[in-house]
Amino acid sequence: MIKFNQVHKRYPAGNHALKNVSFEIAKGEMVFLTGHSGAGKSTLLKLIAAIERPNLGSVLVNNQNVGVLKGRALPYLRRNLGIIFQDHKLLFDRNVFDNVMLPLQICGFDYRESHKRVRAALDKVGLLRREKSNPIALSGGEQQRLCIARAIVNRPTILLADEPTGNLDAAYAQEIMAIFKSFHQVGVTLLISTHDSSVLRDTKVRTLELRDGELQTASPGVRGAEPSEAANREASGGSQA
Amino acid sequence: MRHALAQSIDVLRRMFSSPLAAFLNVLVIGIALSLPTGMYVVLNNAQGLVAQISDTPQISLFLSMNAKTGDVDALRNQLTQHSAIARVEFVARNQALEQLKQSSGLADVIGGLDHNPLPDAFVVYPKPGEAKALDALRSELAKFPKVELAQLDSAWAYKLEALLKFGRTAVLILASLLSLALVAITFNTIRLQILTRRDEIEVSKLIGATNGFIRRPFLYFGAAQGLLGGIMAWLIISLSLLLLNHQIKALSELYASQFVLQPLSPGDSLSLLLFSLYLGWLGAWLSVARYLSQIEPR
Numbered sequence: 001m002i003k004f005n006q007v008h009k010r011y012p013a014g015n016h017a018l019k020n021v022s023f024e025i026a027k028g029e030m031v032f033l034t035g036h037s038g039a040g041k042s043t044l045l046k047l048i049a050a051i052e053r054p055n056l057g058s059v060l061v062n063n064q065n066v067g068v069l070k071g072r073a074l075p076y077l078r079r080n081l082g083i084i085f086q087d088h089k090l091l092f093d094r095n096v097f098d099n100v101m102l103p104l105q106i107c108g109f110d111y112r113e114s115h116k117r118v119r120a121a122l123d124k125v126g127l128l129r130r131e132k133s134n135p136i137a138l139s140g141g142e143q144q145r146l147c148i149a150r151a152i153v154n155r156p157t158i159l160l161a162d163e164p165t166g167n168l169d170a171a172y173a174q175e176i177m178a179i180f181k182s183f184h185q186v187g188v189t190l191l192i193s194t195h196d197s198s199v200l201r202d203t204k205v206r207t208l209e210l211r212d213g214e215l216q217t218a219s220p221g222v223r224g225a226e227p228s229e230a231a232n233r234e235a236s237g238g239s240q241a
Numbered sequence: 242m243r244h245a246l247a248q249s250i251d252v253l254r255r256m257f258s259s260p261l262a263a264f265l266n267v268l269v270i271g272i273a274l275s276l277p278t279g280m281y282v283v284l285n286n287a288q289g290l291v292a293q294i295s296d297t298p299q300i301s302l303f304l305s306m307n308a309k310t311g312d313v314d315a316l317r318n319q320l321t322q323h324s325a326i327a328r329v330e331f332v333a334r335n336q337a338l339e340q341l342k343q344s345s346g347l348a349d350v351i352g353g354l355d356h357n358p359l360p361d362a363f364v365v366y367p368k369p370g371e372a373k374a375l376d377a378l379r380s381e382l383a384k385f386p387k388v389e390l391a392q393l394d395s396a397w398a399y400k401l402e403a404l405l406k407f408g409r410t411a412v413l414i415l416a417s418l419l420s421l422a423l424v425a426i427t428f429n430t431i432r433l434q435i436l437t438r439r440d441e442i443e444v445s446k447l448i449g450a451t452n453g454f455i456r457r458p459f460l461y462f463g464a465a466q467g468l469l470g471g472i473m474a475w476l477i478i479s480l481s482l483l484l485l486n487h488q489i490k491a492l493s494e495l496y497a498s499q500f501v502l503q504p505l506s507p508g509d510s511l512s513l514l515l516f517s518l519y520l521g522w523l524g525a526w527l528s529v530a531r532y533l534s535q536i537e538p539r
Contacts, residue, residue, distance in 0.1 A: 049447070051447065071452075071537055074449075075446075075449040075450060075451045075454075076449070078449035081449075083447060083448065085447070089440070089443070089447065091440060091441055093441070102444070105247075106445060106450040106451075106454055107449070151448075154449075
């Protein structure tokens with residue numbers, strides 16, 4: 001589903017964000033991406049969504065090399081991805097409902113059908129009661145859940161989350177992880193970046209660790225999570241470069 | 242379809258959320274457009290006037306006072322046989338005096354004269370040709386025997402036409418410059434709007450919006466603003482003509498003329514509105530294109 005092949009990413013300032021990163025995530029797999037801050041977690045996620053382009057190597061999403069994707073094709077790649085941003089990127093000029101509506105507007109979804117979908121997504125994250133509120137009035141955990149609702153309303157096959165439990169206390173973090181697990185169960189491929197140790201304690205989930213832009217070989221004892229029943233392809237495990 | 246409709250409504254809502262700013266923009270665009278358009282209207286009217294006169298050029302030949310009837314007949318023969326002349330009209334000196342008495346209200350003064358001061362005259366209608374040929378013909382006729390003075394009546398019309406050509410070029414330059422200004426105004430308005438909606442654009446791009454989707458509301462806004470500016474220009478011109486025609490009517494009555502400035506034709510009005518709509522659209526397009534190219538992934 002997602003395959004990195006000897007990917008290098010260097011920023012104009014000169015610092016090497018990613019060095020020779022190779023791995024593969026199978027369809028329906030749920031993977032954690034961990035590492036100290038500045039290790040390149042966000043950069044890696046941005047490469048998948050073609051928000052950044054690699055300097056070397058290839059990034060394949062659904063067998064499509066997104067690193068060389070033309071600007072005109074980018075929107076259609078991103079419509080297949082649900083992205084949960086580190087800084088949420090919610091819009092405060094509209095209410096909760098309209099925030100979740102945005103992806104459907106962008107895809108030109110049928111108006112009435114899109115209302116149903118927005119309500120379903122809000123219900124999934126437990127924010128249906130707050131649909132008329134402005135996101136600024138929501139708590140940190142609620143904002144995070146709103147961001148998730150916006151990412152899933154399109155029913156994407158791949159979900160990318162950048163530090164989704166970043167500033168949340170343990171109870172909220174558990175809640176959010178429970179939501180992610182429910183997506184995993186219905187066959188969504190998830191890549192979740194985190195440095196939250198309470199989350200990482202879940203040893204059944206495969207973990208990719210970045211250190212100064214380099215992927216560490218998976219430590220023994222950490223095994224790939226079984227792909228969900230919905231995904232019939234077997235996880236091929238991380239390819240160790 | 243509902244989304245596009247919602248977007249259009251959103252554009253109008255944004256416009257009316259700051260009505261003064263929107264109105265000032267429309268006013269500036271309207272004034273900028275009304276200058277060249279107003280000049281165009283005046284030129285068009287002058288053009289009509291000139292075309293009327295220069296279509297029927299005539300040369301007046303005033304004969305010397307001592308010309309006899311025989312001289313007149315000889316001259317008439319010469320003129321009618323001339324290849325460049327279509328028609329000749331003879332105005333005898335007595336007849337000219339009668340006309341003058343009737344038309345000018347100077348009957349009393351003329352009655353007091355002890356002799357007729359007017360010469361015999363021919364009005365020569367040349368065959369249609371160029372202004373240069375007319376001038377050559379006039380010089381030739383001036384050398385005919387017993388001709389005192391040959392005057393090309395429409396000479397001034399040709400001079401005016403040359404002047405109008407100059408005017409048309411001036412309008413073209415002015416229109417180009419002010420169109421550029423209109424594009425620049427829209428460019429800037431849209432740029433400011435983009436700045437206030439940067440988050441929305443960024444998020445939309447990140448979750449799969451095409452450039453077309455992002456452009457659309459701004460294009461609607463630019464086009465709507467341009468169209469309103471065009472309507473403003475049309476109103477300014479129509480109102481100005483109304484005021485001017487009031488004065489011109491009083492003036493032209495003194496010359497026993499029916500001349501008034503003609504307003505913009507429906508075709509010209511439509512062109513004005515479409516052109517201003519297009520310029521607003523163009524300004525918005527350029528503004529959004531510039532912004533979108535800045536946020537492409539590298």
